Amino acid sequence: MLNSLSLSHASWIAAPSVGGPQCGVVAPCLRKAFDLSRPVQEATLSITALGLYECEINGRNISDFVLAPGWTNYDRRVHVQSFDVSQLLHVGENAMGAILGDGWYCGFLAWKSRQLYGDRPKFIAQLDLTYADGTTDRFVSDQSWKTAGSAILQNDLLAGEIYDARLEQPGWSSGGFDDSTWLPVMVIPAPDIALETSPAPPMRRIQELKPVSVQSKLTDGKWITQVDFGQNFSGRVRMTVSGATGQTLTLRHAEMLNPDGTIYVDNLRGIRATDFYTCREDGAATWEPVFTFHGFRYVEVSGLNKDQAFSLVGVVLHSDMEVTGSFSCSSPLLNKLQQNILWGQKSNFLDVPTDCPQRNERLGWTGDAQVFVRTAAFNMDIQGFFHKWVQDLRDAQKPNGGVPAVAPDRNFLGDLTDGGPAWSDATIICPWTIYLCYDDRKILADHYDSMRRYLDFLAAHRCKDFIRSHPDVDHWGGFGDWLALDGSGKTEGCTPRDLIGTAFYAYDAELMCKIAGILGHTGDALRYASLHEDVVRAFRHRFVTPEGLIASGTQTAYVLALRFNLIPEEARAVACRQLVRDIESRDFHLSTGFVGTPHLLDVLTERGRLDVAYRLLEQETFPSWLFPVKNGATTIWERWDGWTPEKGFQDKGMNSFNHYAYGAVGAWMYRTVAGLDLDPDLPGYKHIIFRPRPGGSLTSAEASLTTAHGKVAISWEQDAATFRCEITVPVGCRATFFPPYDNLSSLAFGPGNHPFSQPVKT
Numbered sequence: 001m002l003n004s005l006s007l008s009h010a011s012w013i014a015a016p017s018v019g020g021p022q023c024g025v026v027a028p029c030l031r032k033a034f035d036l037s038r039p040v041q042e043a044t045l046s047i048t049a050l051g052l053y054e055c056e057i058n059g060r061n062i063s064d065f066v067l068a069p070g071w072t073n074y075d076r077r078v079h080v081q082s083f084d085v086s087q088l089l090h091v092g093e094n095a096m097g098a099i100l101g102d103g104w105y106c107g108f109l110a111w112k113s114r115q116l117y118g119d120r121p122k123f124i125a126q127l128d129l130t131y132a133d134g135t136t137d138r139f140v141s142d143q144s145w146k147t148a149g150s151a152i153l154q155n156d157l158l159a160g161e162i163y164d165a166r167l168e169q170p171g172w173s174s175g176g177f178d179d180s181t182w183l184p185v186m187v188i189p190a191p192d193i194a195l196e197t198s199p200a201p202p203m204r205r206i207q208e209l210k211p212v213s214v215q216s217k218l219t220d221g222k223w224i225t226q227v228d229f230g231q232n233f234s235g236r237v238r239m240t241v242s243g244a245t246g247q248t249l250t251l252r253h254a255e256m257l258n259p260d261g262t263i264y265v266d267n268l269r270g271i272r273a274t275d276f277y278t279c280r281e282d283g284a285a286t287w288e289p290v291f292t293f294h295g296f297r298y299v300e301v302s303g304l305n306k307d308q309a310f311s312l313v314g315v316v317l318h319s320d321m322e323v324t325g326s327f328s329c330s331s332p333l334l335n336k337l338q339q340n341i342l343w344g345q346k347s348n349f350l351d352v353p354t355d356c357p358q359r360n361e362r363l364g365w366t367g368d369a370q371v372f373v374r375t376a377a378f379n380m381d382i383q384g385f386f387h388k389w390v391q392d393l394r395d396a397q398k399p400n401g402g403v404p405a406v407a408p409d410r411n412f413l414g415d416l417t418d419g420g421p422a423w424s425d426a427t428i429i430c431p432w433t434i435y436l437c438y439d440d441r442k443i444l445a446d447h448y449d450s451m452r453r454y455l456d457f458l459a460a461h462r463c464k465d466f467i468r469s470h471p472d473v474d475h476w477g478g479f480g481d482w483l484a485l486d487g488s489g490k491t492e493g494c495t496p497r498d499l500i501g502t503a504f505y506a507y508d509a510e511l512m513c514k515i516a517g518i519l520g521h522t523g524d525a526l527r528y529a530s531l532h533e534d535v536v537r538a539f540r541h542r543f544v545t546p547e548g549l550i551a552s553g554t555q556t557a558y559v560l561a562l563r564f565n566l567i568p569e570e571a572r573a574v575a576c577r578q579l580v581r582d583i584e585s586r587d588f589h590l591s592t593g594f595v596g597t598p599h600l601l602d603v604l605t606e607r608g609r610l611d612v613a614y615r616l617l618e619q620e621t622f623p624s625w626l627f628p629v630k631n632g633a634t635t636i637w638e639r640w641d642g643w644t645p646e647k648g649f650q651d652k653g654m655n656s657f658n659h660y661a662y663g664a665v666g667a668w669m670y671r672t673v674a675g676l677d678l679d680p681d682l683p684g685y686k687h688i689i690f691r692p693r694p695g696g697s698l699t700s701a702e703a704s705l706t707t708a709h710g711k712v713a714i715s716w717e718q719d720a721a722t723f724r725c726e727i728t729v730p731v732g733c734r735a736t737f738f739p740p741y742d743n744l745s746s747l748a749f750g751p752g753n754h755p756f757s758q759p760v761k762t
Contacts, residue, residue, distance in 0.1 A: 006080060006082060007048075007195055009140050010124045010125060010141045010142070011140065011141055012122050012188040012190055012191070013122070013123055013124070013143075013186060014121065014122045015100070015147040016147070016185075016186050017120075019102075019119075019120070020114075021114050024102050024107065026150060026154075027099050027101055027150045027155050028148070028149065028150065029097060029098070029099050029148050029150045029172055030097065030098045030099075030100065030141075030145050030185060031146055031147075032096050032097075032144065033093060033179070034094055034095070034096075035092065035093055036094055037091065038091060038131050038132065039091060039131065040089045040131055041086070041130050041131060041132045042086055043084065043086040043089055043129050044082055044083070044085070044128050045085045045096075045126070045127045045128075046125065046126045047062075047081055047098075047124070047125040047126075048078050048081060048124060048125075048195065049068075049069060049103075049105075049122060049123045049124070050074055050105045050121060050122040050191070051105040051118075051122065052101035052103035052121065052291050053068060053069070053101070054101075055097070056097045056173035057088040057089065057097075058094055058095060062083050063081070064205065065203065065204060066202075066204060066205060066290070066317055067291075070198065070352075070388075071408055072408060073392065073395040073409070073410075074104075074105055074117045074193065075117065075191075076395045077193050077194040077391075077395065078193060078195060078196075079195075079196055080195050080196065081198075082197075085127070089129075094175050095173055095174050095175045096127065096139070096173065097172055099150055099290070100121035101152075101291030102114070102121060102156055102291065103157060104408075105117045106118050107156045107159075108159060109158075109410060110360055110362065111412075112412065114156075117410070122188050123141060126141070127139040142187065143184065143185065146179050146184060146185065147182060147184070147185045148169070148179070148182040148183065149167065150169075151165055155290075155292060157292055157362070158362070159274070160251075160274045160289070160292050160294070161290070161292045162275070163275070163276065163278065163287060165277070165279055165281075166246070166278060166279075199384045199387035199391075200351060200384045200389075201320040202320055203320065204319075205315050205316070206316050206317065206318055206346070208314060208316065209229045209230070209231055210314070211229055211314075212229065212230035213227070213228040213230075214227050214228075214312075216306075218306075222302060222303075223304050224302050225300070225304055226261075226263070226298060226299070226300050226301075227299045227300075229297055229298070231297060231634045232295070232343065232633075232634045232635045232658050233296070233297070233346065233347055233658075234294070234295050234316070234346070234348070234357040235293055235315045235317040236292060236293055236315050236317070237251065237275075237312045237313060237314055238287070238288040238315050239286065239287050239311070240285070240286045240311045241277075241284070241287075242284045242309040243279030243283075243308070245280065245281045247278065248277065248279075249276070249279075249303040249304065250276055250302045250303050251274060251275045251276070251277070251300070252265065252300040252302075253273045253275075253294040253295075253296035253299055254273075254300070255267070255296055255298070255358055255656075255658060256297070256298075257298065259648070267359060267652050268358060268359045269360045269652075269653065271359065273296070273358070275292065293317050293357070295347060295357030296358065297634065299312060318346045318347070319349050321349065321380040321381050321385055322380060322706070324378070324380055324381050325379050325703065325705045326703060326704045327669055327674055328701070328702055329674070330698050331696075333620070334669065334673075334698075337669075338669065340628075340629065340634060340635050340663070341636060341660070341663035342379050343634060343658075344636040344658060344659065344663050345376055347635060347660075348658070348660055349376070349382070352364040352389060352408065355659060355661075356638065356658055358656060359656060363406040364406050364408060365405060366393070366404075366419050366423045366425075366427070367419065367422050367482065367595075369426050369430060370422065370429045371422070371594060371595075371597075372663060372664050373386065373433045373434070375664050375666035375667040378670045379666065382434075383437075386431075386443070387434075387442075387443055387446075389407065389430075391446075392408045393407045393426070393430075393447075394447065394450045395408065396408060397427070397450055397453065398417055400457055400460075401456055401460075402417040402418035402457050402461070403418050403424035403426075403427045404417075404418060405420065405423045405479075406419070416476070418462070420501070421497065421503075421595075422478070422479075422500060422595045424454065425507070425508055427450060428454070428455075428512060429507075431447045432444070435518075435683060436680055437683070438683075438684055438708065439683040441519070444515050444519060445519055448515065448516075451515070452524070454508075455508060455512060455528075458505060458508070461473070462474050466531075466535045466538035467498055467502050467538055468505040469497045469498040469500070469501030474501075477498065477501060478500065479491075479492055480492025480495060480497050480500065480593070481494075481495045481556045481593035481595040481596055482594040482595065484556060484591060484595075485623050485640055485641075486554045486556070486591040486592075486593075487591070493554065493556065493593050495556040496557070499542075499543050499557055499560070500556070500560065500595055502538065502543070503561065503564050504560075504564075505535050506532055506564055506566060509529075509531040509535055510564075512524070512528040513528035513529045513532060536566055539561075540567070540568065543557070544566070548568075548572065548574030548575040549575070549578060550575060554582075554596075555579060555582050555583065555590060555591050555596055556592045558575050558582075559596045559599050560596065560599065561575060562576065562579070562603045563602060563606075573607075576603075576608075583612060588615045588616060588619060589616075589619060589621070590616055594661050597665070598664035600616070601613040601616065601672070605668075610672075610693055615696070617668075617669075617696065622640065623641065624640070625662065625665055627640070628642070631645075633657070635657060635658040635660075636658070636659055636660050637656070637657050637662070638654065638659035639655060642656075642657055643657075670703050670705075671691070672692075672693045673695075673698065674701045674702060674714055674716075675691045675692025675703075675714055675716070675740075676688070676690065676704075676705060676712060676714050677689040679736075684709075685705070685707040685709060685712055685733060686732075687733065687734055687735070688712050688734070688735040688736075690735055690736070691737075691738040692740055693740050694718055694740055699717060700715070700716060700717035702714065702715035704728075707730065709731065709732050710731060711730060712728060712729065712730060713727065714728070722758070722759060723740065723757065723760050724755075725737070725755070725756055725758075726753065726755040727753070727754050728754075729750060729751050729752060730751060732751070734748070734749065735748070736748055737749065741758070742761065743759075
C-alpha cells in the first residue's frame with residue numbers, strides 16, 4: 001500500500017463545480033506553479049485520481065497511459081502510478097497541470113445513472129525531488145493549487161466527449177502562465193481506501209488503423225461522411241481537419257451498417273457514443289478525445305463542408321499486454337476466426353475483462369471471463385491483468401461469500417447475491433487457469449480464502465443434498481446456458497439450471513482439492529475431495545440414467561457431464577453417442593450457449609470423435625463459428641445469429657458484434673489443431689505437451705507461445721503418406737510429443753529445434 005509512502009504528504013483535491021445525475025460539467029484543469037533554484041537529479045511523481053486524469057509538466061504529458069488510473073471498486077482501493085519526470089523539469093519556474101475526467105467513478109456506468117461512486121472526480125499527487133547537490137524537496141497537491149474550466153465541455157465513457165477548441169488556454173500547464181483568474185481548489189477529506197500499485201499493465205494507444213473506405217453524400221441538405229476502418233475495435237479516432245472558427249463536427253460510432261448503408265446504432269441501447277469537436281480558428285487542427293472510448297468499425301461525420309480537408313485515424317486502446325501466441329493453419333477461414341478472437345480480446349481487455357465495448361454495459365462479466373481465460377492466456381500475457389481482476393472479484397465478494405456476476409460491482413444486478421453457475425465459479429476457475437499457464441502460486445494463495453468462502457456460501461445457501469441451484473433453495477439458479485439455440489426460445493436455453501449448477505459445483509470441489517494440496521492445506525484438500533465425491537454421486541442420482549442418458553438431453557447437458565467426469569466410465573460411450581446423435585440430427589450444427597460451447601470440441605476429442613469436432617469447427621452455415629466469418633465479422637459476435645441474411649439483425653436489446661465468449665474455441669485450436677499444450681502437473685510449460693490432431697480439411701497448422709522460459713512452437717504438415725513436424729523447446733524445459741496416429745509411439749525431446757517426420761496411418 002502506498003498510503004503512507006508515495007502520497008503520504010499530499011491531499012485529495014477537486015474543483016468546486018459538480019455535475020448532476022444526468023450530465024457532467026466541464027472537465028476541470030488543476031495547476032500548481034513552483035520554482036526550482038537548482039538542477040534536479042531525480043524526480044518521481046506519484047499520482048492518481050478518483051475518476052480519470054491526464055497530467056502535464058511544463059506542457060508535456062508525463063506518460064503515454066490512457067484512461068488512468070483504471071477501474072477498481074473505488075470504495076476499497078484505487079491504483080497509483082509513479083513516473084520519473086526528471087527530464088520534464090528545469091531551473092526556474094515550472095508548473096504541473098492535470099485535467100480530470102469523470103470515467104468510471106462519476107460518469108455513466110452500464111444501464112445505471114451517473115455518480116455511482118462519487119459526485120465529482122478527485123485528484124492527488126506528490127512530486128519528490130532530489131537535487132544534483134543531494135538535497136531533497138517535495139511538492140504536493142494541496143490547497144495552494146488552482147482550478148479552472150477546460151475545452152472539454154463534457155466527457156463520458158459511454159456518451160462520448162464534447163470539445164470546444166475555442167476554450168483552450170495555451171500554456172496552462174507551463175511556468176509563466178497567468179492564472180490570476182483561476183479559483184482555489186477544494187481540499188477533500190481523504191477516503192478510507194487503499195492506494196496501491198496495480199499488478200496490471202496500463203492502458204495505452206496500442207496501434208493505429210487507417211480507413212479502408214471514406215464516402216460522402218448529401219443527406220437532407222447536409223454532407224455526411226462515413227468512414228470504415230475495416231475492423232471492429234475499441235478506442236477512438238484522431239481527427240485532422242481544416243475548419244473554420246466555430247465549426248462543429250459530430251462523430252457518431254457504430255459496429256454495423258443498416259441495409260440502406262447508414263450506421264446501425266440500435267444495439268447501443270440508447271447511449272450517445274458520439275464525440276463533438278468545435279474548431280478554434282481557421283486552419284488545420286488535430287484532435288483526439290482523451291476521456292472516452294467507443295466500440296466501433298464505422299464513424300459517421302457530419303458538419304463538414306463539401307471537399308473540406310479532413311482525415312481520421314483509428315486509435316486502438318487496450319491494456320498493454322504482450323501478444324504471446326500465434327496460430328495459423330491451411331484454412332483461411334479458421335485463420336480469420338483466430339484474428340477475430342484476438343481482436344475480441346483486444347477490444348474487451350481494458351483494465352477489466354468486459355463483455356462488450358460498445359453499448360450501455362461494458363461490465364466485467366464473470367461468466368465471459370471464465371470461459372475465455374484459457375484462450376486469452378494463449379493470445380496474450382494476461383498474468384498481471386488477471387491478478388488485478390481477481391482482486392476486483394475479492395473486493396466484490398459479498399459478506400456471506402457470494403460472488404456477483406460482474407466485477408467491479410456497483411449493485412448492477414440489484415439484489416442478486418451471486419452470479420450463478422458458470423459465472424461466479426470464475427472466482428476459482430480463473431485463478432486456477434492463471435496458475436496452470438504461468439506457474440503462479442501467488443494468485444492461488446492471495447485468493448484462497450475468497451475461494452474457500454465462496455464454496456462455503458454454496459453449501460449454505462445454494463445447495464440441497466449436494467444439488468446446486470436446487471429449486472427448493474434457489475429459485476433463480478443463474479443464467480443457464482446463456483444464448484443456447486437448443487429449442488427453448490429463451491435466452492437461458494433448455495439445460496436445467498440445477499444440472500449446470502451441480503456440474504460446476506463438482507468441478508469447483510475438484511479444483512479446490514488440487515489448490516488446497518498445492519498450498520499445503522492438507523485438511524482442506526481431504527475435505528474438498530470428499531465434497532467432490534458427494535456432489536458427483538448426487539449428480540448421477542439426479543441427472544444420469546444407468547444407461548448413460550442425461551436429463552434434458554441437450555448438447556450442453558452431455559458436454560458438462562462428460563467434461564467434468566460426472567458419468568460412470570461404463571456409461572460414457574452411450575452419453576457420447578447421444579451427444580453425437582443430437583449434433584447429427586442438426587446436420588452437424590451445435591446448439592450450445594455460453595456454458596456448453598467452450599467444452600464441446602474437447603469432449604468430442606476426448607471421446608474419440610475428432611471427426612465430429614472438425615465438422616463443427618469448419619461448419620460454415622448458421623449456427624457455427626465460421627458463419628459470422630463468412631458474413632464479414634471482424635470480431636466474435638455475442639449471438640450465433642447476431643445477423644443473418646434471412647432475418648437481419650437480432651434483438652437490438654442484446655446484440656453485440658464484439659463479444660469474446662464464443663472465441664473460447666481458440667484454446668482448442670491451439671491445443672488440438674496445432675497441438676501445443678501444457679502439463680498440469682508441471683505448470684507454466686516446464687513440461688510441454690505436443691499433441692497435434694489433424695482432421696477435417698486441414699493439411700497444416702502451426703502455433704507458438706512465448707513463455708517465461710522462452711518460445712515454444714510447433715508446426716506440422718501432412719500429405720497422404722507422411723506427417724512432417726518441427727517443434728521448439730526452450731532451455732530448461734522438456735517436451736513430449738504424442739503422435740496423431742495410433743500406430744506410432746510418443747517421443748521425448750529436450751531443448752532445441754527438432755524437425756522429424758512420421759508415416760501417416762493407413
